[in-house]
Amino acid sequence: MSAQHLTHTQADRRSPRIAIVGGGLGGLVCARVLQRHGRTVTVYEREPSSEARSQGGTLDIHAGTGQQALQAAGLFDAFSALARPEGQEIRMLDHTATVVRRFLPEGEADRPEIDRGQLRGLLLDSLAPGTVRWGAGVDSVAPLDDGTCRVHFTGGATDDFDLVIGADGAWSRVRSALSAARPRYTGVTFVESSFDDCDTHHPEIARLVGHGSMAAKGSRKTLTAQRNSNGHIRVYSAFRAPEDWHTALDLTDGAAVRAHLLGRYDGWDESLLALLRDNDGGFVHRPLYALPVPHTWDHVPGVTLLGDAAHLMPPLGVGANLALLDGAELARVLVTEPTLDSAVRAYEDVMLPRSAEHAKACGEGLNRLITVDDAQEVLFPDLEGMRSS
Template structure:
């Protein structure tokens, strides 16, 4: 039996679900509020874990294409002290496929492939209880019914209220992001300091991190504990830069140069959902990824989201009982996601803490010896 299914959100979770369904001969409606695929920058790089994101790509038939695009060298990690001393240096092994990096834009384009995304379809509300399915209301006033609506629309999901009253809460940590272009030619000293992958410096309740993307592009982030600033203005880059340089005053000049040479700045307070966020099952609606279990961005979120999208697609494609397949999937997702939410929540507490040695100890625990 063919079902009419909509996935709300054209990020990694939604696109993976749609791509695996497509591989099994099922078309779904992908509803994305952004007006086009290139309407805003896609963001930084992601590391795809062998048993999670890469497994999802394998289920979509895209693993070989991913491996051709990915950067195993991006797994390199370097930790510096605030005075610029290298404390730890983990070079990448060329044949290591445990967590290779890929730019978000490259991953998005890989997943899009033959999919026909409905761009500019902003969902405002989902109302379950329409038969065995749900009604979707759009910002333009239109309404459509589906047998299943999947909310893969991120932290501030418009689908989540159909299942849960819970909203994300602020972690106490804010991330201000900037970037450097053509770092190898324009800033060779910084390129050498960063290395082939990522670099981080941890101080008291604050950190500076840098992550290579492809093409000489580097994402730089200042992380710090502070009250939520709902009026933060990032438009004046020089004012933002001056504030950050004051916050990190006394740190090594090369580290501060990452902020001095950054271009535009973006304010990203980190929000999370409760560690064990679940809901009473409702026929016709479910959630994936950040919409279901928003957690600190420490490498698990996108991987979980993609694996969930692939697993739900396989379950739906293989079953004549749509609601039963979704219900079983949710139970599996909740158990795994709660484990990762606890891991990443504890990790954030250690990475941005009053004791910088906690960050170093955490890396010692997770990096290969």
């Protein structure tokens, strides 16, 4: 019998072969915690390098989830040195640019902001050299009868592992080994744009957004803006529309997209329309998808999921925090439970109901933030509840 085909019991008597598919936040923190405890792990990432694409906007890292995971990873002090406590400020406006509500940080930094790219870089730098195999796409995985799992890589190669952790996001290739569920369109689309060095070049936008985030709300649509590091501001036009709303629109034509958005927000205050009119560069289409709630599966030895692969939900400040917590908790039980299988069962018994609760709250929060019906309340009746979900 080859080393790759040891029985599950035999595998637990030696250092198990663990593969993490996906180099996002959850997978990387899982790898970091495992390595802190002397375990060997390999992360397989489809992208060719860490600089292959922008990592997105800013994240508020919560004390009871994301911060807890960073403490387990031994990276909390390094995170705190980069984080922006002032970024917790939120301004809520109506479509006339009248401030409806304003939230300010209270006491110690509970949910400081950090750019996703900065946090990912912090995690990558903490790993042993060679941990991440860049350009290693995974097409599928197949659980084997002996409790191990075979990974089918892009290009035809295969390899067997004692445990495969699917941390490969919304369109996970690992998920199909456990579940037939696919992400569904939520009915809400985001169109992203941005401003560079706002404090110098766009002072009016900088004042409108403030130190953290701004959201202006109308019926069936919002305009939100988030301050990132170095004066960079990302803007999201969010509205309800059919999934194919852009069929007659060339999304690569910035002028055409701008004209379309200005039409959608016709009648809004000019200070808000400037978020659409004066941005630097083009627009990025980001339709929102979510997995069914609850998303569960029957336990299968040799494979599990974390983060968006397990519980994709609307982006209301919860997903990244749960991915970090998933990764840290899975790593913890992998080094404390007597067998891999008992560890994965213990992890799934906690993670699945927790994620279902948060996904339900995020779905309800999205419906409050971007109303389904024109007759619904257009202000912010329960924002604090959404922020704590």
